[in-house]
Amino acid sequence: MKITLKPEEFYHLINHGPCCIITSGDEKIKNVAPIAWITPLNDEPPLVIICVASSHYTAELINKYKEFVINIPQVELLDVIKTTGKTSGRKKNKFKLAKIIPEKGVKVNCVHIKECIGFIEAKVIDKKEYNGVILYVGKVLHCEIEKEVYDKYLITHRAKTIHHIAKDKFFISGKEI
Numbered sequence: 392m393k394i395t396l397k398p399e400e401f402y403h404l405i406n407h408g409p410c411c412i413i414t415s416g417d418e419k420i421k422n423v424a425p426i427a428w429i430t431p432l433n434d435e436p437p438l439v440i441i442c443v444a445s446s447h448y449t450a451e452l453i454n455k456y457k458e459f460v461i462n463i464p465q466v467e468l469l470d471v472i473k474t475t476g477k478t479s480g481r482k483k484n485k486f487k488l489a490k491i492i493p494e495k496g497v498k499v500n501c502v503h504i505k506e507c508i509g510f511i512e513a514k515v516i517d518k519k520e521y522n523g524v525i526l527y528v529g530k531v532l533h534c535e536i537e538k539e540v541y542d543k544y545l546i547t548h549r550a551k552t553i554h555h556i557a558k559d560k561f562f563i564s565g566k567e568i
């Protein structure tokens with residue numbers, strides 16, 4: 392037997408990609424916010440989409456600098472997701488608030504988060520707004536992952552990425568099958 396959800400709850404069923412932390416801005420003006428709604432769009436060329444509410448400071452900085460970094464947090468950083476998702480960077484320096492360290496970008500001016508197991512640097516090539524949410528298409532310029540969690544593919548039980556289900560519910564990546 393299956394149960395019917397409200398259409399607006401559809402994402403509860405497919406929202407298990409890793410919840411990532413987006414860094415935006417440059418080395419001086421920088422911000423950090425968790426974004427769960429992310430999808431690869433293509434591999435050749437490597438394109439990714441992130442969905443960001445237009446009211447967020449993150450959207451303001453991505454519109455200005457036309458770059459962003461997708462940082463991949465592991466289970467130890469769950470509190471960083473919670474802390475940086477509660478406040479806007481317009482009001483607080485969230486790097487200080489969450490006690491995380493910004494590291495200089497490789498191919499972009501935007502920083503990434505030292506403590507995360509990996510990061511993906513992208514430059515914005517297109518954007519479209521739907522009802523207050525901006526869908527940014529980014530061309531991936533560079534990405535890195537910790538050696539011990541990757542062997543041709545992500546070793547999910549070692550990576551222990553964080554997956555957002557809804558509200559305050561999360562799970563961590565586990566064993567490959």
Ligand SMILES: Cc1cc2nc3c(=O)[nH]c(=O)nc-3n(C[C@H](O)[C@H](O)[C@H](O)COP(=O)(O)O)c2cc1C
Binds near residue numbers: 479555
């Ligand atoms: C687990 C989690 C996932 C989130 N996913 C998204 C998302 O996909 N898109 C979005 O626009 N906001 C998302 N948010 C909300 C923003 O991260 C939050 O509003 C943040 O404070 C915005 O910060 P800013 O104004 O500094 O950009 C999420 C928050 C949490 C806690």
